[in-house]
Amino acid sequence: MKPAPFEYHRPETIEEAVALLGELGDAAKVLAGGQSLIPMLALRLTAFDHLVDIGAIAELTGIERRDGQIWIGAGTRFASVEASPDAAAGVPLLTRATRLIGHFQIRNRGTAGGSLAHADPAAEYPAVALALGAGLHVRSPRSERTVAAADFFEGLWTTSMEPDELLVAVSFPSWSGRCGFAVEEFARRHGDFAIAGAALGVQLDARGRVTRCAIGLLGLGATPERAGRAEESVVGRAAGEIDAEEIGRLAMAELESVPADLHGSAQYRKRVGAAMVARAWATAVTEAADA
C-alpha cells in the first residue's frame, strides 16, 4: 500500500507555507503529523500533487500562557501538550483529552493543528475546542484571522478554512474558580476513535451552584457537537440536585444527525453518548466540588 507520487515542500516559515498554499491551491495538502493523512495516502483514498510539510516551521510549535488563555502552536505534538504543565494548569480538559488520543506512538507525531484541521467528528480536540469556545488562528497570503470554534467545523472532515489558509495556532480560554473537567469516551478498544464521547467542563460558585457548563460531544454528528440546551439546563442549579442521567438524555435529545455504521446504529450511539455525558458530568462535578 504505497502512496501515489507527490512533490514535497518543506517551508521554514509561515510566510513561505502560506505562499505555497496560495500558489498551489487545491493541488496541495498540508502535512503536519501525518497520522491521519498518510494512511489515507497509503490506501490511495486520496492523492495530492503537492504536500506542504509544516514540520520545520519553528513558529508553529509551542505552548504559551497569554492573557488568560493557553495558546498552542498548530504544529505542537500531542505528546508535548500531554507533558505540558502550562496546559495541565490552564486547560485541563485538553490535557485529559490528549491522553485518550490513539497510542503514545501516534501522540509523538500527531499535532494539535492537524487534528483540528482534519476535523474528524470522533476526535477529541475538535470537541474540546468547541466546548471551550477556542479560537482557531488562521493565516493566508492575504490575511490573518481568528475563527471561533463554533464557526470552524462545517461538515464531515470539512472546516471553514480556505484552500490557501493555514491553521497556525489555537487558543483555549482558561477557566478559574471551582472547576471540574472530564472526558469520557466509549471506543471498541483502547485508543480507537470514539463511538460516542463527551468532553465536559463545569464551574460552581461558592454555594455549589453551577455557574458555567460546557459539553462537547464526539462521534455523535458529522462535526463535533455542543450540547447547548443541556448546558443551559444546569446553569443556576445546585450541582448536587442535578441528575447526571438527565443531563445525558438532554444532551442526546438535541442531536439531529447521529451517525450509524458497522460499530453501531444511531440509537446505540445516543444510548452510549448519554452514558458518557452522565459519567463525565459526575466526575467533573466531583472535582469542582472538591476544588
Next chain:
Amino acid sequence: MELTDVAATGATRYAGRRMHRVEDARLLTGHGTYVDDIDLPGMLHACFVRSPVAHAEIRGIDTSAACAAPGVRAVYTAAELNGDAREQWHTSVGRHSPETPRPPLAEGRVRFVGDPVALVIAESRYLAEDAAGLVEVDYEPLPAVVDYTRADEATTLVHESHGSNLIGELAGAPMATLDEAFAAAAHVVTETIYQNAYVPVPMEGRGLVVDYLPATGELTIYAATQAPHEVRLFCSRLLGLPEHRIRVVTRDTGGAFGQKIMVQRDEMCLMLVAPKMGAPVKWVEDRQENLVSAGQSRHEHGAVQMAFDADGAILAAAIDFVSDCGAYPTPWPVGTAGLVGMLFPGPYRVPRASFTAKTFYTNTVGRSAYRGPWQFETLARELLLDIAARRIGIDPMQLRRRNLLRPDELPYTNPNGLPYDSIAPLATFEQALEMLDYEDFRREQAQARAAGRYLGVGLSTYVEPSTPSFDYYATEAATIRVEPSGKVNVYIAGGSTGNSIETTVVQLAADALGAHVDDVATIQGDTAVTGFGAGAAGSRSGSMTAGAIGEAATTLRMRIVAIAAHKLEASEADIELVDSRASVRGDPSAAVSLADIAATAYFEPASLPPGVPAGLEASARYTNTTPFVWVNATHLCTCEVDVVTGRVRLLRYIVSEDCGPMINPNVVEGQIAGGTVQGIGGALYENLVYDSDGNPMTTTFVDYLLPTSTDVPVIEYGHVETPSPGPGGYKGVGEGGAIGAPPAVVNAVADALSPFGVTVTRLPLSPAQIVALIEEAGRR
C-alpha cells in the same frame, strides 16, 4: 530400544522444560528472514489488479497505459498466463477430487471483490501499484450471490460449470433415526447458532519470491508457507518442472494459522510468471489484500437440537450445518464440513446422533483454513448446552458433569463413528472449575447482581483430532547428522510460522542422543536439504517430529553406544549418554566425548567395532498409524458486562488442557494463549463483513478489529496429562485455543445477561449487539 522411547537410556533432560528458544536470538535483534526481506539482484516486484465488483463478466482489459508506465516490465492477464498451467491440485486433496476450478488470473468472469484480474511486474512495488491503477478493465456486472443462507435458492450461479451453488454435502445417520429419542425426551432444546466470518490475520501477509534461471531450468522459491515441500510439489505439477529442479526455502514466516497451508491462486500466478521474466520476482500482499483476498473462515451456522431425559442426560444430538465457502475455497471444503457434523457430540456420552453438512459458493472471497477449521461443532454444542441448562433448570456445569465421558468409558466411539482415546475431558473440566472456585464465583455473581452489576461465567469443553494420518500427513522424516566435531544437525521439513518447531526439535534430538542442547542445531524449511514433510498443520508437529527424530536417533544411538563401548572396553548395556559424553555407568572417569566418537567414525573407520558403519548420520521416516491423536481441553471464562454500553470485560480466563506430555511448557502455553485470543477476537471484536452487493466493508485494521493488550485477560493454565499412544505420548496443541475460546466467552456473556432473558445464538457479540439483545429481550 523402543522407537517411541526417545529417552531410553539416561534421564530426559530437555523435553518437558521451559527452554529458551533457539529462534529468539535472530528474531529479537531484527535478523529474521521473512519473504519481504529477501533481496536478489535485479529483483522485480508484482502487484495484482483486483476486481472491485463481486460478480461480473470481463468484457475487456486494456493494459496499454500500464505497460507504458515508468518502470513496468510486463502486465499479464489470463490470456497470457493461465495457459501455462499444466496441472493444479493439492497433494492432500488429490488429482481426481471434485475441486473448484481455480484459474490463476480471473478468466472471463470475476467472482469476488479482490479476484485477481491482472498482474503487473515493475521495478518497485511503488511503481507496480501506480501501473496497476492504470489497467482498465471493462466489467459487466452480474447479480451477486452474497448471502450464503440463500445461495441454494439463488438463480445466479457462482460457478456455472458446477451447475449449483451447493459445493457438496455430507450426512450421518438420518434424522429419522433419532425420532424415537426425541419423542421420548423430557426436554428438547432447539436453536440455530450463527458464527460470523473472521480470519487468521497473520501479522505477515502471504508472499513469495520466485527466481528462475533459464540456463539451468532451476526455480528457487522463497515462500511464506506452512508447507515448503507441498509448495515445491504443487509448483512442479503446475509448471511441468521436475521436482528436483525446484527449491523452496522458508526461513521465517510471520504467522499463518492455516492461511498459508495451501498454494492459492495469487501464488500460482507468481509461479507461472517466474520463467517469463528473466529476473527474480517478489510478491508480498499488503494488509488490504490480506483482508480482502487471502481467504475467509468461520462463516457458518447450524440448526442444532438435543434431547435430554428428565435428569439432563443427553439422549440424542443433531446438527444441520451450513457453511459459506466463498467463490474459491481452498481446498475443497466438504470434508471439513463433514467433520463438524461428526464431532458435534464432543466429549460427551451421546447415544445417537445425526448430521448434515452443506457447503455453498458465494461471490465473496474463498474459504481458507483457519486454526481448528471445524471448531463450529464446539461453538454450537457448548452454546446449546448452556441454553439447555437454563431451560431445564440445571446448573450448566452440573449438566455437563452428568454427560461428560468418564475415564472408565474410554476409549469411546462417538455416535458418528469417531473413536476417542487418550483423553480426559472430565479431569480438565473439574480442574478448570476448581481453579476458578466455581461456587465462590456464583456467590460473587449473586452479590454483584444485587448491586446492579452483571457478571457471568462460561465454559466450553471439547475434544480435538490432532496429528492426522491420512494422505501426505502420514509420515515425517528426519536426518540427523553428528558432524565430525561432535555437533549435531537435525534436518527436518519444518513449516514453522511461530510454532517454535526449531526449539522443540532441538530439545527432542538432544534428549534422543544424550547430547547437550547447545551442541544441537536444526535446519528446516529448505526442500533442498530436508525430506518431504506435510508441514505444520493439523497440530501434528509435536508428535510427528518426535517420531521422526526418535527413529533416526535410535539408529545413531546404537552406533554411538557401540563405538563408545568399544573405546571404553565396556559392555554396551553399561554406556550412558549425557551432555554429549558417553560414560560407563558407575565410573564417571571412564568417558569419551561425542566429538571423539564422531572423529573416529568419520576419520578412523578401520578402528570402528565390527558391524558399525563409518560416519554418524542417519535418516528415517516415521509413519503414524493412529488415525487421530486426540486432545481435549476445557476453557472457563468470567466476565462483566456493562449493560449500558454493551462492553464486555473479561475477568479470569482458565484453560485446563490435556495435550499429553509437553515438550516445552512455554510453547504449549504460548500456543494456547494465541489461539484463545484469536477466539476471543472472533467472539467479541473481529467481523469480516460484506454489504449486500458483495463489497467488503472491513478492509483495514480500522474496521477489522484485532484484540489488543488491553482486551485480554491473564490466561491461567492447568495441565492434565494423558499420553497418546504416539511417540513420546505427545499430542497436538496448536489449534485448541481457537476451538475452546469462542464458546467460553459467549457463554460467559450469555450467563451475565441471563437476568434479562437474553439468549445468545449469533456472533459476534459487539457492544452494540449486546445492547440490541438486551433491548429486544426487554420488549418481549
Next chain:
Amino acid sequence: MPERSVTVRVNGRDRRAIVEPRLTLADFLRSHCRLTGTHLGCEHGVCGACTVLLDGEAVRSCLVFAVQADGAEVTTIEGIAEPDGQLSPVQAAFRDCHGLQCGYCTPGFVVSLTAYLRDHPDPSDEEIREALSGNLCRCTGYQGILKAARQAAAELGAGA
C-alpha cells in the same frame, strides 16, 4: 516527481540516499539501509510492527516519509542490542518470558517498550497494557509480552 537527498543517522551511522518524497521511512530503512528488522504489518499506522525511534521517540515508520527524517536520528531494532550481540534488558525479557513466536511484531514491541520504559520507569500493569495497546500481536495472545514487559520494568527500575 523530483527526488530529494536525505541524510538520516541510523543506529549511529549516517545513511545518505536520493529518494522519492513518497518513500516511507519504513521502506527507506528496509531497502536503502538494508535493515529489514523493521516490518510492515499494515502500512496504515495501526499494527505498530514498523515502530522505530525517531529522534528518540517511538513512531510508526510507515507514517513518516524518509524526507521528513532528513537530519534526524533513527534507532531501529538492529540498534537495540549491544554491538557484541548482548541483548538489552527488554530483549532478554522477551526471550525469558516467551514473548515472541513468529517474531514479526516483535521489533515493534521491543522498540516501543524500550522507549516507554525509558520514560516511565515504574509503570503499573494497567499502564503497561495501555502503553502496548498500539502494537498488535497475533501469535502470543500478549501473555508472554506482558510478562516480559513486567520483567524488563523490574530490571530497569532496579538498576535506576
